[in-house]
Amino acid sequence: MSVATWSAAGVTAAVRRARLALHLLVAAVLVTLARVATVAVLASHGWWFVQEKVLLGLPMLAAAGVVAVSTAGRRLFAARRAPSEGTSASGVVWLLTTAYAALAGLLVSFLAGYPLTGSTALIAVSLVCAGGLLTARVVAAPVDATDATDDAGIEPTPAPHGKSGFSRRRFISLAGGAVVVGAGGTGVGLLFMPAESVATGGGPRRSSGSRAAVSVADLRGAGTPAPGGSKRQYELTALTATVRLPSGREVEAWTYNGQVPGPAVTATEGDLIEVTLRNADIQDGVTLHWHGYDVPCGDDGAPGVTQHVVAPGEEFVYHFRADQVGTYWYHTHQASDRGVRKGLYGTLVVTPRDTQQADGAAPAKQLDLTLPVHTFDGTVVIAGQDGRTEHTAPAGTPVRLRLINTDSDPHRFALAGTPFRVAAVDGRDLHQPGEARDAGLRLPAGGRYDLIFAMPDTPVALVVDNDHDGGVRLRPGGAAAGEDPTVADTSGWPELDLMRYGEPAAVPFDAGKADRHFTIVLDRGVAMVDGAPAFAQTVNGRGHPSIPDQLVTEGDIVRFTVVNRSPETHPWHLHGHPVLIVSRDGKRSSGSPLWVDTFDVRPGQVWEVAFKATNPGIWMNHCHNLPHAHQGMMLRLRYDGVTTPFAGSHTTHAGATGSSPHGGH
Ligand code: C2O
Ligand code: CU
Numbered sequence: 001m002s003v004a005t006w007s008a009a010g011v012t013a014a015v016r017r018a019r020l021a022l023h024l025l026v027a028a029v030l031v032t033l034a035r036v037a038t039v040a041v042l043a044s045h046g047w048w049f050v051q052e053k054v055l056l057g058l059p060m061l062a063a064a065g066v067v068a069v070s071t072a073g074r075r076l077f078a079a080r081r082a083p084s085e086g087t088s089a090s091g092v093v094w095l096l097t098t099a100y101a102a103l104a105g106l107l108v109s110f111l112a113g114y115p116l117t118g119s120t121a122l123i124a125v126s127l128v129c130a131g132g133l134l135t136a137r138v139v140a141a142p143v144d145a146t147d148a149t150d151d152a153g154i155e156p157t158p159a160p161h162g163k164s165g166f167s168r169r170r171f172i173s174l175a176g177g178a179v180v181v182g183a184g185g186t187g188v189g190l191l192f193m194p195a196e197s198v199a200t201g202g203g204p205r206r207s208s209g210s211r212a213a214v215s216v217a218d219l220r221g222a223g224t225p226a227p228g229g230s231k232r233q234y235e236l237t238a239l240t241a242t243v244r245l246p247s248g249r250e251v252e253a254w255t256y257n258g259q260v261p262g263p264a265v266t267a268t269e270g271d272l273i274e275v276t277l278r279n280a281d282i283q284d285g286v287t288l289h290w291h292g293y294d295v296p297c298g299d300d301g302a303p304g305v306t307q308h309v310v311a312p313g314e315e316f317v318y319h320f321r322a323d324q325v326g327t328y329w330y331h332t333h334q335a336s337d338r339g340v341r342k343g344l345y346g347t348l349v350v351t352p353r354d355t356q357q358a359d360g361a362a363p364a365k366q367l368d369l370t371l372p373v374h375t376f377d378g379t380v381v382i383a384g385q386d387g388r389t390e391h392t393a394p395a396g397t398p399v400r401l402r403l404i405n406t407d408s409d410p411h412r413f414a415l416a417g418t419p420f421r422v423a424a425v426d427g428r429d430l431h432q433p434g435e436a437r438d439a440g441l442r443l444p445a446g447g448r449y450d451l452i453f454a455m456p457d458t459p460v461a462l463v464v465d466n467d468h469d470g471g472v473r474l475r476p477g478g479a480a481a482g483e484d485p486t487v488a489d490t491s492g493w494p495e496l497d498l499m500r501y502g503e504p505a506a507v508p509f510d511a512g513k514a515d516r517h518f519t520i521v522l523d524r525g526v527a528m529v530d531g532a533p534a535f536a537q538t539v540n541g542r543g544h545p546s547i548p549d550q551l552v553t554e555g556d557i558v559r560f561t562v563v564n565r566s567p568e569t570h571p572w573h574l575h576g577h578p579v580l581i582v583s584r585d586g587k588r589s590s591g592s593p594l595w596v597d598t599f600d601v602r603p604g605q606v607w608e609v610a611f612k613a614t615n616p617g618i619w620m621n622h623c624h625n626l627p628h629a630h631q632g633m634m635l636r637l638r639y640d641g642v643t644t645p646f647a648g649s650h651t652t653h654a655g656a657t658g659s660s661p662h663g664g665h
Helices: 002-014 018-043 051-079 089-112 118-144 162-191 336-341 626-630
Strands: 231-244 250-256 265-268 272-279 289-291 315-321 326-331 345-351 367-376 379-382 389-392 398-405 411-416 421-425 440-443 448-454 460-464 467-475 516-529 532-539 549-552 557-564 570-574 579-584 598-601 606-612 618-623 634-639
Touching (some): 002 018, 002 051, 002 089, 018 051, 018 089, 051 118, 089 118, 089 516, 231 265, 265 272, 326 336, 326 448, 336 626, 345 367, 345 398, 367 467, 379 467, 398 440, 440 448, 516 549, 516 570, 557 570, 598 606, 618 626
Parallel strands (some): 231 272, 265 345, 367 398, 389 467
Antiparallel strands (some): 231 250, 272 315, 398 448, 411 440, 460 467, 516 532, 570 618, 579 606, 618 634
């Protein structure tokens, strides 16, 4: 609106509609004040939301606006009754220049954002000045042709000394032009300055101990199970396949072993998990990333960082101990936006050892359902089933539903017909979770919730995204198979806030005493992504792989401030470590300690999280809306002293996965 009103005021003044121009000028001033007020409101949410506006956009607008009002305002006021009075040319020029400044501020916010760089500031200011100078030439053109008394009503700014003034004006505009071109050129040149390759978060650049460098290729998981454990061996072959869903619908999928989801990987705590991954015909290449499972870095499945991508005909063997109990999943990390969407995912569930080895007594019969949710072309598929799935369990049976969101957008779950507890989030148990009922559960992309309850003697429905025809139905034994439980409309249920759920408990470190603190500002903007300019999903104004690595030292307490300036949700995900939620929008977490591997940073939110750096490696740190990661929202967290022999772009699609698959060795 400020762009529109300032330019309208300028144009109407130029065509001698003085009265209208005066009204538009008043409107422009009011709109500009409203813009200042908006920025003040935004500023109360944090400096990251307004920095470029406060330092550049508003000052430019205010400076030009003040000159415009003082040069054009008085003349327009006088001319409102006597249009023949005309408007000064300089007034028109300044009104239009103010419009350019308003536009430049807007463009800086939308195209560059936070943080404001010298380059952006130089380019913006010189473009506004260039616009002003060119406008002055156009507006004053008839005057330069020596006819001083034009009856178009537009008078030139009076030249101080007649003919010599003419050449002086010429000189000023030439000199001004040179300065503007110089400044703009410098700004453009600065764009090509190489960025810092590393961010230290306020910590030292090198650790004091002179430790020998270690390669991620040597940071591999154990080769044997823990005492008493066994070896769980899997063979997963990535291949394209036509998968027939229960409804009869066929999906052209990318699969592990021809099925979606891929084979369920399960283990008991302490077992050795060994998975041989082969690639039959996925031209993009594949890997296996154990989402949320803190494997040693060499088994993390990040192509070009922790291993070479597995090309068709090749294989890679992953092995690690099942030390973490809970609900996890695996997926390809190569061109993952496409690969995962098309079906390269599966579940990983590790159960505690003691329940399996109960002292001879048979453990109570449980209903334990692993329910990965995935969307194939708009069809929601739960554990490989589209439409509604049904299960039966006698009343009183302990039930555990393991919800897994394998999509890039959040899903909303509702459990109707029974009170329940959220026993675990992202595989980690909550401390004293209370009984919940009639609450919506929003599960971020990549996230998991374990819901537990005792089967009542009436049916229970798990509703996904308010679709009451689909989802999962549980019936107590004896209920007629055709009988349909009446499910309450769950769409209006309030969302359960996990930041206030469960009881507080001690945590292993003081998040307030961080050794390193990184700020991650998420936005959209023009940035280089994989070597080409793009309207990218950015982190601190940059796109992958030009975002500086975050450097940490083993043992550091690391804190992230994650700020979302964009209108989309960003499910933030760090590999190799669970993070402890400290606060959201300045409000501290007051429930059970919440350890997650993905947290949904919604538009305008600011999250503080912390973790202890205890798993050396080079770890991907990215948005788990996988198309966003592909559009640049991905960086690396690197331990001091860890190197990688692997190289190549992480996201590039087919063919570009490195000139030779083994080039890095
Ligand atoms: Cu589940 Cu890097 O991702
Ligand atoms: Cu995102």
